Amino acid sequence: MEETGLKEQFVKVNKDTKEKFKVHEEGIEKLDDKNRKLRDQLSNLIKKQRKNNWIIHGASLENENPGETAKREEILKNAYTLKGSGYYVTKDLSPEQRSKQQLLIKYMRDARNKR
Known part of the structure; x- marks a missing residue:
């Protein structure tokens, strides 16, 4: 039982x-x-x-023809980056767009570092 x-x-x-x-x-x-x-x-x-030229990846700079590089350097003069991210964002964004971009870049950098 x-x-x-x-x-x-x-x-x-x-x-x-x-x-x-x-x-x-x-x-x-x-x-x-x-x-x-x-x-x-x-x-x-x-x-x-x-x-829309909002995000530019810095790593692609050396792989371009001189005309493209000059154009990109011109853009980069008016751009800022999150240190160590390798991504640049143009400054002619509204503050709201810029904060979204910073969050996006931070997320991308963190995701890349986790790999």
Whole structure:
């Protein structure tokens, strides 16, 4: 009699554990999806802003022809950067846009440093 009671109890505990694990796995999938969406939003924002000359990556300076480099240096005279980020932002932005840019660059730098 006791044996069957133990067996039933074991089955119940095992079932509960499986349920909890399943919920945990689904939670991880949801988190991955959320991170993926954020990453996609960020990369789309970066692409859009590169197109509008808001963000310039400093690393690409040496790979350009002289005309492009001169144009870029002209832009960089009127730009600021977050130290160590490798990204520059043009100054002719509204204060609101500038603060968004600083946050974006900080996020990009932190993400790159975590890799």
